[in-house]
Amino acid sequence: MGWEQIEISLPNCSALQVISFPVVQLHLNRTAMRASQKDFENAMNQVKLLKKDPGNEAKLKLYALYKQATEGPCNMPKPGVFDLINKAKWDAWNALGSLPKETARQNYVDLVSSLSSSLESSSQVEPGTDRKSTGYETLMVTSEDGITKIMLNRPTKKNALNVEMYHEIMHALKAASKDDSAITVLTGNGDYYSSGNDLTNFTDIPPGGVEEKAKNGAILLREFVGCFIDFPKPLIAMVNGPAVGISVTLLGLFDAVYASDRATFHTPFSHLGQSPEGCSSYTFPKIMSPAKAIEMLVFGKKLTAGEACAQGLVTEVFPDSTFQKEVWTRLKAFAKLPPNAMRISKGIIRNREKETLHAVNAEECSVLQGRWLSDECMNAVVNFLSRKSKL
Numbered sequence: 001m002g003w004e005q006i007e008i009s010l011p012n013c014s015a016l017q018v019i020s021f022p023v024v025q026l027h028l029n030r031t032a033m034r035a036s037q038k039d040f041e042n043a044m045n046q047v048k049l050l051k052k053d054p055g056n057e058a059k060l061k062l063y064a065l066y067k068q069a070t071e072g073p074c075n076m077p078k079p080g081v082f083d084l085i086n087k088a089k090w091d092a093w094n095a096l097g098s099l100p101k102e103t104a105r106q107n108y109v110d111l112v113s114s115l116s117s118s119l120e121s122s123s124q125v126e127p128g129t130d131r132k133s134t135g136y137e138t139l140m141v142t143s144e145d146g147i148t149k150i151m152l153n154r155p156t157k158k159n160a161l162n163v164e165m166y167h168e169i170m171h172a173l174k175a176a177s178k179d180d181s182a183i184t185v186l187t188g189n190g191d192y193y194s195s196g197n198d199l200t201n202f203t204d205i206p207p208g209g210v211e212e213k214a215k216n217g218a219i220l221l222r223e224f225v226g227c228f229i230d231f232p233k234p235l236i237a238m239v240n241g242p243a244v245g246i247s248v249t250l251l252g253l254f255d256a257v258y259a260s261d262r263a264t265f266h267t268p269f270s271h272l273g274q275s276p277e278g279c280s281s282y283t284f285p286k287i288m289s290p291a292k293a294i295e296m297l298v299f300g301k302k303l304t305a306g307e308a309c310a311q312g313l314v315t316e317v318f319p320d321s322t323f324q325k326e327v328w329t330r331l332k333a334f335a336k337l338p339p340n341a342m343r344i345s346k347g348i349i350r351n352r353e354k355e356t357l358h359a360v361n362a363e364e365c366s367v368l369q370g371r372w373l374s375d376e377c378m379n380a381v382v383n384f385l386s387r388k389s390k391l
């Protein structure tokens with residue numbers, strides 16, 4: 001859903017997909033200044049002029065602050081658990097408790113001001129040109145010492161992959177495949193490597209309904225996994241902490257996987273009413289034997305880093321205290337090797353599998369498209385979003 005299509009004169013904020021927006025919290029706590037009614041009205045007008053969608057988390061915060069500033073504490077009955085959108089709006093408003101109207105008004109003004117400046121600076125990136133690190137909302141991408149590092153950067157959401165992050169990773173991989181670096185590294189910021197697919201991805205339903213949502217998801221997933229299958233340079237995962245779902249399955253497409261001993265590897269697809277992706281239905285049985293793959297992919301057995309290493313999914317495990325230092329020293333040495341030789345050698349090892357992997361990817365996406373429409377999957381997502389279940 002495009003930003004322009006959304007009623008921005010909140011309270012009609014209607015989307016749910018949540019993205020990280022750390023600056024918001026900072027501004028919510030400011031009470032020293034008081035915005036006038038005129039400032040508040042100006043801010044409401046300014047929201048309408050934003051050129052870029054600020055993301056659903058910010059929109060929910062705007063909605064909540066608007067309601068608090070104009071009506072006071074939440075006075076609506078709590079929507080039912082299946083009414084996901086209204087429930088998210090209610091939660092956001094209710095979370096403001098008894099925040100005074102004036103403070104809510106000030107926070108609204110501050111939030112709009114921070115959104116205006118942050119979105120303006122990120123929209124200065126020319127479309128089609130390689131983005132610098134600052135051009136990404138959900139990643140930190142840097143290139144030095146012959147290494148391009150792509151860091152998942154939604155630590156407050158345990159680096160869950162929202163739709164924007166899927167797109168940004170594809171963009172970063174395409175850029176890295178063409179840049180001067182010899183190798184590319186994927187890692188996570190914060191205590192998690194990644195908690196997998198952002199479960200709120202399932203809640204932003206387009207006008208075509210859940211079927212269209214599932215179809216679009218399958219198209220996006222196929223393209224996303226395809227970027228890993230086709231990546232031409234050595235691709236290394238630095239698994240800095242727990243990894244869940246798609247962040248685990250993709251590891252079968254990496255050329256080396258280095259893990260902290262804090263990392264765990266968990267693919268709870270059956271628990272979520274889903275099925276394997278990331279080509280894991282093919283790579284995992286090959287890497288670790290069909291029975292071990294079934295323990296992980298069907299029964300959801302969580303592996304420690306040591307177990308994942310014993311089963312061939314992880315290349316080597318390092319103590320968390322020396323993980324960064326030891327791995328980066330090693331990677332810097334790898335990056336000094338002749339890049340063309342590395343690329344060609346990777347090609348000889350990987351290319352003959354590519355066609356098979358693309359076929360597996362297509363089949364997995366098609367099966368998942370059906371799974372996403374199942375009651376089993378929908379119930380699991382609702383349970384997580386209503387805070388009834390975690391892994």
Ligand SMILES: CCCCC/C=C/CC(=O)SCCNC(=O)CCNC(=O)[C@H](O)C(C)(C)COP(=O)(O)OP(=O)(O)OC[C@H]1O[C@@H](n2cnc3c(N)ncnc32)[C@H](O)[C@@H]1OP(=O)(O)O
Pocket residue numbers: 156157158160161166195196197198199200201217218220221244245246247268269272274277384389390391
């Ligand atoms: C294009 C579509 C492609 C789809 C491809 C399909 C892929 C399949 C998968 O990846 S399946 C895996 C899905 N992941 C999960 O089910 C994980 C769900 N998360 C959890 O169970 C827990 O959050 C946890 C165990 C990862 C961490 O628990 P902990 O108690 O340590 O932390 P919190 O739960 O408080 O999490 C902190 C905030 O992060 C949010 N969050 C964490 N993971 C996700 C997620 N996967 N999706 C959405 N949001 C997530 C969590 O909600 C907290 O947010 P809050 O502070 O705003 O409440």
